[in-house]
Amino acid sequence: MIPTIAEAWPRLRDGTLKAAGLVDACLERIAAHDHQVHAHTSVCAESARQAAQATDAEIAAGRWRGPLHGIPLGVKDIIETANVATTGGSRWRLGHVPQHDAAAWARLRAAGGILIGKHNTHEFALGGPAFDLPFPPARNPWNLDHFTGGSSSGAGAGVAAGFCLGAMGTDTSGSIRGPASFCGIAGLKPTLGLVPTDGVFPLSPTQDHVGPLAWTVNDCAWLLDGMAGTDTARRLSTDITGLRIGVASRWHDHDMMISDDTARALHAALEVFSRLGAKVVAMDVPELAEFHAAAMPVVLHEAYAIYGADLRQEATKFSALFRDRVLLGAFVGDADYQAALRLRGRLTARMREVMTGCDVLATACMGTAAPKLGSVDTYYFMDNATTMPPPDVTGQPALSFCTGFDEAGLPLSMQLIGAHGAEAKLLSAGTAYEAASPWRERRPVLVA
C-alpha cells in the first residue's frame, strides 16, 4: 500500500522508511499497471532511483529538508522540468527538453520532491480526451472504461492508482478539480497568483492556476506549502466548530444538472459538517451562467492569441479537439474580450461580498460520476454552465474531494470555495470531513 504524504514524511525523517523503497514501490506499480492507465507521458525511473538514494544519504547525515523530502511526485506535462521532456501532450512539443524547471516545480524539487514521471494531459490543457495525440488518453483507475476528467488527466489517474504520492496540475476552468473529482482524490486550485505559473505552457494567462492533487486534502496542504512557500499544513485544524459553511444551492439545485447520487452525497456531506459543529447557512450567489459568460470569451481569446499562429501554419498537427476548440477564439473580438473582463471584475467584487457571509462556500463539483471515456463531446463545456469556472473567474481558492461512491463504484465529489488567500480554512474543512468519513479507506483495485 502506498502511504499518504502525511504518513510517509515522519517515517522518512526518522529513517524507518527509505526514499529508495518508496520510489521502488511507485515504480513497481507503474510497471505493473500504467500500460492500462496511461497516466504518464514519460517515467523517470533511473533519475528517481538516483534521487532517492541521494535523499536517503542526506537524511541519514542529518540533513532532512522537510516534509516533502523523498516524496515521489508526478508533474503535469505542460509544466517544464529541467532535462526531462515536456511535451504539452502535443506533437508540437515532442522532443522539447527544457533547460530549467518551472518555478513551482523548482520549489518542490528544492524541498526534496522526487520526480517519478510526467503526467499525461489534454493537449496544452485543452484538447482532450483525444485519441489522435501521441499519447493515448489516461483512464480512470476506478473503471478503466471511464474518463479521468481533464485536463490534468494523468495527475488524477496517477495519484488514484498509487503511482505517486502527489501531483502538480493546472486549472484554468476546472482542470485540477475535475480529475480529482472523477478519480476520487483531492485537488486544490489555489488563489490566483499564489503559486507561480512561470515555466508552465500557458492556455489563458489571466486565468491559469497551478496547484496540487493528492490522495487526501491534508496532503494537498503539504504540497501547496512546497509550491507556494506558505505555512498552511501545520496550521490546519480538524476542529471546525463555528465555521460558517455557505451553501450555493442555486448552482447545484437550479443552474446546473447534477445526478441524484451526487446530490445525495453532497447533502450527506453537509450533514457531516453540521455534526462537526460547522454552521451551514444558505447563500445567495450570482447565476452560474454569468461566470461562464465571463470565462468562455477570455479563455478562448487568450488561447487563440497563443496558439493561433501555429493553427494557421498547420492546424492538423494539433488534435481535432484542440483545434476545434481553440479556433473558436478567432471569433471572439476585442470588444467581447474586454466586456468579459469587465464582467469578471464585477463577479469578483460580488463574490467578495458573498464571502463576508460565510467562511467557505459549498457546492457540487462534477455533476455526475465519471462518464465513459468515448462519450465526451467536443463542446461539452459550452452547452451548460458548471460550478467549476466561478473560482477561476474570481481567483478564489477551491477544493474538491471525495464524498462517496455510486452503485457502480465510481467516486462522487463536492467542492468548497474560499475567500481569496483563505486556503487554510478550506483545507481545514476538507481535512475534518475526511477524518469523519470512511472514503479514504477505499482504493481502486487494478488487476495486471
Place this chain on the structure above:
Amino acid sequence: METAPSPPPADDTAEQLRALGVRLPETEQAVIAHGRRLLQRWLDRVRREP
C-alpha cells in the same frame, strides 16, 4: 437590462477560416460552425455588460 439576442450568425465559418489561412476538411468546418453557434449564446450574454 435585457437585450434582444443576436440573430443566428450567417454561416460564414468556412470563409472566415479560409481567410485566416486555416485549412481543414469541410466536415470539421461544420463542427466549428456548430461550436460558434454555442459560443454565440455566451457572447450575447457578455454583451449585456455595460
